[in-house]
Amino acid sequence: RIQSKKNKAASVKPQPQAPAVADGGPLIRLGEGLVVDWNDEAWDKAFGGSSKTSEEQGVPTYLTLETLNDTALKIVQRRRKHRRTQGITLDECLDEFERAEVLSEQDMWYCPRCKEHRRASKKFDLWKSPDILVAHLKRFSSSGYRRDKLDVMVDFPIEGLDLTSRVIQKEDGKDEIYDLIAVDDHYGGLGGGHYTAYAKNFVDGRWYNYNG
Numbered sequence: 001r002i003q004s005k006k007n008k009a010a011s012v013k014p015q016p017q018a019p020a021v022a023d024g025g026p027l028i029r030l031g032e033g034l035v036v037d038w039n040d041e042a043w044d045k046a047f048g049g050s051s052k053t054s055e056e057q058g059v060p061t062y063l064t065l066e067t068l069n070d071t072a073l074k075i076v077q078r079r080r081k082h083r084r085t086q087g088i089t090l091d092e093c094l095d096e097f098e099r100a101e102v103l104s105e106q107d108m109w110y111c112p113r114c115k116e117h118r119r120a121s122k123k124f125d126l127w128k129s130p131d132i133l134v135a136h137l138k139r140f141s142s143s144g145y146r147r148d149k150l151d152v153m154v155d156f157p158i159e160g161l162d163l164t165s166r167v168i169q170k171e172d173g174k175d176e177i178y179d180l181i182a183v184d185d186h187y188g189g190l191g192g193g194h195y196t197a198y199a200k201n202f203v204d205g206r207w208y209n210y211n212g
Helices: 040-048 071-086 090-098
Strands: 009-012 109-111 116-118 140-143 146-149 154-156 182-189 192-200 207-210
Touching: 090 154
Parallel strands: none
Antiparallel strands: 009 154, 109 116, 140 146, 182 192, 192 207
16 A cells, blocks of 8 residues: 655555464465375385284374474564564665675685685675665575575555665765656566566656556
């Protein structure tokens, strides 16, 4: 939705998604399935009927394990839940964009001087500001073979987005303040979908929805 009040703000809110589990996504989606690879002994004990004894057939073979609370994981889960219900601001997105990231052992940096892969950190900064700023919000998250559509609402100002404190190399006489003129929405999944847009008409100053 687009709001125009004393504190002007705009929001991008996607279509409702299926209920999610605690880790942020459904376990099984439409068209997906689980594959269980049994070894011969386990299959025979559970279903085969050719074992010398049938006492183990149909009997649970798992153990009830103690649940260990992970404080850091709980904090992340609460933060994700808050973002799903309350949304996130564009400033918070920019904070995450500029945050330094320590590369994992599976994604080490190759040092051209020592000719070895090493643990390193990477960081993005806004070096210069363009005349027209395009903020491309990440629409999907990936974890292994999973691809999830992000359903977090993003709030951003219609007028007065100030990047002065974020731009490193400032130009004399150039303001680092931007007003919103258009929002592009995507509906669908990773393999396809439909795009719509809201754009401001400079003639009458009104916002229009474009859905062709």
